Amino acid sequence: MVFSCVISAVVIAVLLLSFSSTQRIFERNIEQDTRDIYRYFDAEIKSQSSLQSLLINAIAMRPDIQNAFETKTHNFAGLIDDFYLSANQSHNITHLYFHGLDKVVIYRAHGPTRNGDVINRYTLADAMRFNRTTSGLELGKYGVFTLRTVAPVFSNGSVVGYIEAGMEIGHVIKKTQSQFDVEIIDVFQTQRLVNTTSETIFSLTERHSDGNQVENYTLQYSTPAVLDSVDLSEIPYLLSHDNTDSVIGLVSGNRAFSSRPLYDYHGDFIAKQIIVRDITEKLATRRTDILLILCSILLAAAVGFWVFNHVLLHLEALFAAYLEKQSKQRQIIENNMKSLQSAQESLVQQEKLASLGNIVAGVAHEINTPLGISVMMGSTMQQSVTSFIQQLKSGQLRRSDVEAFETDTQEAFNVLLPALDRAAGLIQSFKGVAVNQASENRAKFDLEEVITSVLDTLKHTIKNKPIEYTLEITEQISLDSYPGPLGQVITNLFENSVIHGFKDDQNGLIEISAAMTSDHNHVEIKVKDNGVGMTQEALEKAFDPFFTTRFGQGGSGLGLNIIFNIVERVLGGKVRAKSELNKGSQFIINIPLVAPGEVEHV
Incomplete structure (x- = not known):
């Protein structure tokens, strides 16, 4: 009907x-x-x-x-x-x-x-x-x-x-x-x-x-x-x-x-x-044309109805086969999506482990100097104590020897104790960053302290390179948020600049700054470098998963995508990038001082 x-x-x-x-x-x-x-x-x-x-x-x-x-x-x-x-x-x-x-x-x-x-x-x-x-x-x-x-x-x-x-x-x-x-x-x-x-x-x-x-x-x-x-x-x-x-x-x-x-x-x-x-002849011609068109349309409609009815039956059979095929393809796609999601989660976990590996490397590198000084001072003190005891047992100990021993011991402690304090502080700082990045617990924290601790673990990445960094936070900013994920964002952006932002032996500067927004409900964090920058095409795809400009050179293409997901889904903020070729790149993160809701696993 x-x-x-x-x-x-x-x-x-x-x-x-x-x-x-x-x-x-x-x-x-x-x-x-x-x-x-x-x-x-x-x-x-x-x-x-x-x-x-x-x-x-x-x-x-x-x-x-x-x-x-x-x-x-x-x-x-x-x-x-x-x-x-x-x-x-x-x-x-x-x-x-x-x-x-x-x-x-x-x-x-x-x-x-x-x-x-x-x-x-x-x-x-x-x-x-x-x-x-x-x-x-x-x-x-x-x-x-x-x-x-x-x-x-x-x-x-x-x-x-x-x-x-x-x-x-x-x-x-x-x-x-x-x-x-x-x-x-x-x-x-x-x-x-x-x-x-x-x-x-x-x-x-x-x-x-x-x-x-x-x-x-x-x-x-x-x-x-x-x-x-x-x-x-x-x-x-x-x-x-x-x-x-x-x-x-x-x-x-x-x-x-x-x-x-x-x-x-x-x-x-x-x-x-x-x-x-x-116009009698024109009118007659027009009436004839209309009659011919009418007959043609009616004939075409009759033939079309017959053809359409047969085609409809054939299409119904084709459509049923198509639905069955689509159902199978949908199942294949769902299975592929699950596999892809699992692979992506695995890669994300690898990125996190790689980040923690960098922290361990930073610990090893940074703590090496104060521990080396401590060992050297300990060895020196051991020799000095051994000599002092021998003199004491032989009865040849003089007042001047006691005074010299006291002076040497005091000087050794003056070097040893600061070195050990420095090592303990580094271990505590690295421990805090590692624990934070390995967890997604919510806490109240000072922004400058978290960023400073993160940067301490990253100093080794620019050692022996002509790259410097600055941190500028002019006011105390307290957050009720997730320090671990935020630290991972700073880590990824810093390493992104070091790895992708500068050519070999290129002098570089990484500027990190943070300031409250005008509404005093958000903080804006900027990570800027003066490196090689990005093309417009690369800028548009920067946050896409698996997009990398170092394909085949160890780049997974997930670093900036992880940043995007953490900022958007965990910290409840926004992230955007600005870049021009040969003029450097800048990443601007805007997050609330109080993070929303419960954390999502990224």
Whole structure:
């Protein structure tokens, strides 16, 4: 039941996604077609503009035209009428003006009797301002788009007049409609037009004009049949948007509407251009595509259900075998983990024993000097006593001999007793460290005393090496914690610096310091050396078990890991490392003055 619901939900989701995708593709195609139409229209306008520029510049370079401007004979009729008639018939040039420098029309080739008026248009104004050819759309008072091009006429390096050519763009609209089988409706605000008489506009552009269909707007179109086939209620929607350059699309019934604003040469909004297309074939194709997708999905769902049902049975068998295999592997992993844990505990114990071995070595080394002195003094005293007794028995003992014996004996005791005291103190100190590190008993202790005792057992490790150490604890710090594990931490860090921190014969300094934190509840212990430091990769793995930079050279990779476990799990603190290659390393330990709970065995 659940499986059937899931399959049904998937099929429905795929259907919705397919329909949505088909709809988006359909809308993108409509929009792309619309943009193609507008690009074609704009390209035609640009082509006509280039043609006009070519024609009037050719006229402007004619010597007879230049002479007529310069001498003010203005005999343009005989010079230009034949050219105008040819341009009108061949290139749709409907206007040809000759302007003076004062904007007054000297001659109209398309209306020879209408001369002498002043022309104020942006194209002419810019041509006069910049002395170059200008071209662009301008809206006439009848609501007619005219593509106007104005070129200056030069004679002897000076401007003597201007030639203007113009064409109504009805033929461009007609060509675009024919090319794409669409209808183009131009929509003007009625208040912008002086004359909206349909007959006048039709005589100029062969397009009809109607100001009664949409309130406050005048429509221009090719044939009256266009309005009969168009839902005019859609036009106000297209007109309601801002005059931006974005194309607005609307599908209504079997027709698609798109509109865009048109601007004149000066950049002012002059009209909305609406394209109406019959998309009956596209809609039929879309319905066919949707039906094919639906059938394909249903067929795929049926086949998929059958295949899935058989695959599911096979997967159930595979899953059961997988679970059995996983169970066996889990058992193997658990056994391996136990073996690994046992090996790690063994290595940790070996590390502890090695630490105690270093203590024994330290005892042997440090106590050797005071014991050697004691033996030597004892031997000397034995000889002195033997000589004194012989003199006494022979009766040859003199007062001076007694005084000499007293002096020698006193001097011997002055050397012997301090040496024996030194040996006893070392034994007591080493005994305390050894007992502490071998046990995990909690106690109250002075931090400086514990660290000093530990360092005494480690002096032999730097003897005959150019390495020194300093201890700085500026205040008395008492802890209720575990001195043994803490001593092992100090031992491991000290030996880590000696073994790993310095190259052979490298002068080195190990700085150990401790201070209370600002909350007076913790102590921060720092062990810093100026040795070779660590790479970033080694620093990131420093506390990982079995990670060592001295692989195959006796390093177990557990020294810093033991430190981490003791600090975190026994002393209840945190430890972190800072290091840069060739700039030394620093380990910072932050532990509470009162350790938490019971000790965990590490």
